[in-house]
Amino acid sequence: MTAFHAAVVHPDQSVTYCGEVSQAHVDEALAIAAVETAPCSAARHPRRPGSVFVLREDGDLDWYEPVDAEPFVIRDPDQKPRTVGGHPTTDDPSMAGERVRGRAGTRWISGAIRLGDGVIGGAMDTPGNPPRVVHHTTECPAGGRYLESAGSYLIRVASEPQLIYCPVTDRVGQFGPLHLSARALRNDGARRTNREGRVCVQIEVLGRARTPWTTGWDPAKKPGWQRILAAVRSWGVPDVFPAGRPAAYPGPGKSRSRSVWRSEGGHFGHVDVPGNDHGDPGAIDTAKVLYQARPTPPKPARPKVSVAHLVAAAKKDVPARDGHTTYPAEVRIVENALVAEGLLPRGYADGSFGSKTVSAYAAWQRSKAGGAYTGDAADGIPGIASLKRLAARHGFTATA
The missing domain is CATH 3.40.80.10 (Peptidoglycan recognition protein-like)
Known part of the structure; x- marks a missing residue:
């Protein structure tokens, strides 16, 4: 029966020689590798009859070479030119992305x-x-x-x-x-x-x-x-x-x-x-x-609401005629948030910071989520702290 040199090639490419083994040993290794659930797989050398490899799940490679085989050169690299088009062909990873030709x-x-x-x-x-x-x-x-x-x-x-x-x-x-x-x-x-x-x-x-x-x-x-x-x-x-x-x-x-x-x-x-x-x-x-990642659509910018603008609107809109607006776009954002909180009827979300909006905002200030303010602190005129709490719940940014 044929005898084999046995060696283990480790993931770092170092080799441990294990001595000679019999044909029976190699046959057993191949039989184990052929089991579908085995943590290994067998392969034969494509150009050297009798040379057998067992690929293992742990990264080691078992290598069996007939003792009477011709001397084996492990690697015979192609001629490796050191320049291409004037550029070095070093294997330094820092050359990733370098221009070639x-x-x-x-x-x-x-x-x-x-x-x-x-x-x-x-x-x-x-x-x-x-x-x-x-x-x-x-x-x-x-x-x-x-x-x-x-x-x-x-x-x-x-x-x-x-x-x-x-x-x-x-x-x-x-x-x-x-x-x-x-x-x-x-x-x-x-x-x-x-x-x-x-x-x-x-x-x-x-x-x-x-x-x-x-x-x-x-x-x-x-x-x-x-x-x-x-x-x-x-x-x-x-x-x-x-x-x-x-x-x-x-x-x-x-x-x-x-x-x-x-x-x-x-x-x-x-x-x-x-x-x-x-x-x-x-x-x-x-x-x-050929997977192509779908571009992620940019998130829409969060609208900004200035507490100074709201205070100005409350001071001007309340005493003015019904429907008067000062900063209607920003006021409407706050009014829609108050509607969502159940504090303002939808019909009053019109961009005018009138008395209904003041009452609704005061209810927000008194609520636990709005800060649980009491007395004069819950006057219906927005402050930065209560506005930030409302903004965090309804997708806008509160600014000074």
């Missing part, structure tokens, strides 16, 4: 968890072509710290996207800057699909293509996803799926149009990319993916 775009997303060494690819081959996003699924559970364990797996198999996202926790991880290429796509012959367009931002979402991760997911409550959208929009990626909604999985899929892929900007599923054979991300809800 004279046009602004976010390189590092604020608040994203940094995974790996920050360099995964190089400059784009066709920067004059439209910008795009490619959506993948990790084919593992979401929640917990699967983001770290799935991230470790993608690093070990040299298939990193720029971004990884957990729809359950709304956490965002980032492997490399958005203006350089990722490594999650196969080439289309000699055409390097990872380097197609002005940018080709690839997003691995924790989930399975069979059960679209957008089901039951509300982007309005996911600020992490909204930050991803803001970042890709900063590069001019249009809010469209040029190849249509990604196909359901499993299923016949769709034709992977080279002309659409090369000439159109927007969002694509892995299932749409020529030269690739994966069926992810499944039939995700594209309207949710």
Whole structure:
């Protein structure tokens, strides 16, 4: 039976070697991972037969490598040019929003968890072509710290996207800057699909293509996803799926149009990319993916009522002829509040601070809510304290 080297890759990418284990041990680990309720998920190395990974909910990655396998180079990064158009390609997060080729775009997303060494690819081959996003699924559970364990797996198999996202926790991880290429796509012959367009931002979402991760997911409550959208929009990626909604999985899929892929900007599923054979991300809800927050209408300004104006109105309106008004707009606001309190008949809310309004305001002053004034203090002439109490209950602002 085959023997395996066993190691644990921790969320900080440090590795603990655990010695050799048997085929039976690996088979048992795979059997446990296959149980739907198990807090782990299994994956195999796409290019190294026999190499097995178990992604764990606690963020650790169990790694089993056959002892007779060829020596394994953990990471073999693409050539990484240090300048693009005269601009440095450092992984410093402070470079978010720096101009590249004279046009602004976010390189590092604020608040994203940094995974790996920050360099995964190089400059784009066709920067004059439209910008795009490619959506993948990790084919593992979401929640917990699967983001770290799935991230470790993608690093070990040299298939990193720029971004990884957990729809359950709304956490965002980032492997490399958005203006350089990722490594999650196969080439289309000699055409390097990872380097197609002005940018080709690839997003691995924790989930399975069979059960679209957008089901039951509300982007309005996911600020992490909204930050991803803001970042890709900063590069001019249009809010469209040029190849249509990604196909359901499993299923016949769709034709992977080279002309659409090369000439159109927007969002694509892995299932749409020529030269690739994966069926992810499944039939995700594209309207949710491209969420646009509705602008919050500005709250109407609270009307202001001056206590000095009310006092002046009471002094002029009471002795004048019926219906005389001094500051009718402000008086009417107070009268409507007194009507709502049940202290003034609606027919007297006419903008004139007459004797009925004075009596009603005096009743307000004597009430507990109005301040429980007595004697001369409850004379029906507004003071700032009683007016502020009325204003707080009826949506206006009392001023001196």
